[in-house]
Amino acid sequence: xxxxxxxxxxxxxxxxxxxxxxxxxxxxxxxxxxxxxxxxxxxxxxxxxxxxxxxxxxxxxxxxxxxxxxxxxxxxxxxxxxxxxxxxxxxxxxxxxxxxxxxxxxxxxxxxxxx
Amino acid sequence: xxxxxxxxxxxxxxxxxxxxxxxxxxxxxxxxxxxxxxxxxxxxxxxxxxxxxxxxxxxxxxxxxxxxxxxxxxxxxxxxxxxxxxxxxxxxxxxxxxxxxxxxxxxxxxxxxx
Numbered sequence: 618x619x620x621x622x623x624x625x626x627x628x629x630x631x632x633x634x635x636x637x638x639x640x641x642x643x644x645x646x647x648x649x650x651x652x653x654x655x656x657x658x659x660x661x662x663x664x665x666x667x668x669x670x671x672x673x674x675x676x677x678x679x680x681x682x683x684x685x686x687x688x689x690x691x692x693x694x695x696x697x698x699x700x701x702x703x704x705x706x707x708x709x710x711x712x713x714x715x716x717x718x719x720x721x722x723x724x725x726x727x728x729x730x731x732x
Numbered sequence: 733x734x735x736x737x738x739x740x741x742x743x744x745x746x747x748x749x750x751x752x753x754x755x756x757x758x759x760x761x762x763x764x765x766x767x768x769x770x771x772x773x774x775x776x777x778x779x780x781x782x783x784x785x786x787x788x789x790x791x792x793x794x795x796x797x798x799x800x801x802x803x804x805x806x807x808x809x810x811x812x813x814x815x816x817x818x819x820x821x822x823x824x825x826x827x828x829x830x831x832x833x834x835x836x837x838x839x840x841x842x843x844x845x846x
Contacts, residue, residue, distance in 0.1 A: 621774075648834075650834055652837075657839075658839055659736070659738075659823060659837040659838050659839040659840055660775070660823060660825075660835075660837040661837070662834040662835065662836070662837075665834050705775065707775075717763045717765070717780035717781075717782050717787045717788060717827075718780075718827075719777045719780065719788060719790075720767075720775075720777065720835065721777070722774050722775040722776075723774065724773065724774050725774075725775075
């Protein structure tokens with residue numbers, strides 16, 4: 618079945634860039650997502666990329682997709698202490714059942730920002 | 733910004749008891765989901781719901797689980813006879829038809845079975 622893998626921890630200094638990496642196995646993945654989870658909160662959609670793109674930028678966030686290697690990364694520029702959270706990579710294949718679609722998540726990468 | 737609301741935020745129940753987890757999806761969304769996250773593990777898909785019926789479910793979603801949309805706003809997950817291994821964070825989500833928009837998740841209900 619599909620699998621999504623991420624490293625579990627990342628520690629960076631405030632002001633540096635963070636790069637969170639993710640690999641996935643499903644070659645039919647059509648959308649790939651990054652979700653953020655702060656302590657005690659739900660999963661907040663940060664950004665997503667369609668599989669025919671290789672890069673997407675949104676303010677401090679840059680998503681890079683290497684479809685050949687099935688590798689996705691999230692770069693956070695000028696990382697702030699408020700960026701400390703768990704970041705989940707997720708993917709979905711083409712629609713399964715009348716418009717609903719199932720996400721497959723990684724275990725999440727805990728980003729710690731050192732002041 | 734529209735939100736998905738889940739209640740309660742934390743529920744403790746005895747093994748064998750029935751629990752109902754409640755969710756209010758975003759009002760113009762048509763697709764509803766339940767996911768769960770056992771502590772330290774991945775977020776896992778349980779079930780998707782559309783047009784008043786289940787459209788897809790995972791192997792986890794066995795006969796002990798059921799979902800319902802009892803009125804125009806609520807979406808519930810019932811676990812009939814809870815087991816210790818049902819202890820997890822349960823997330824409700826809703827989406828529009830297009831996968832590119834992603835889901836909107838609720839804050840989750842932490843279920844502890846003792």
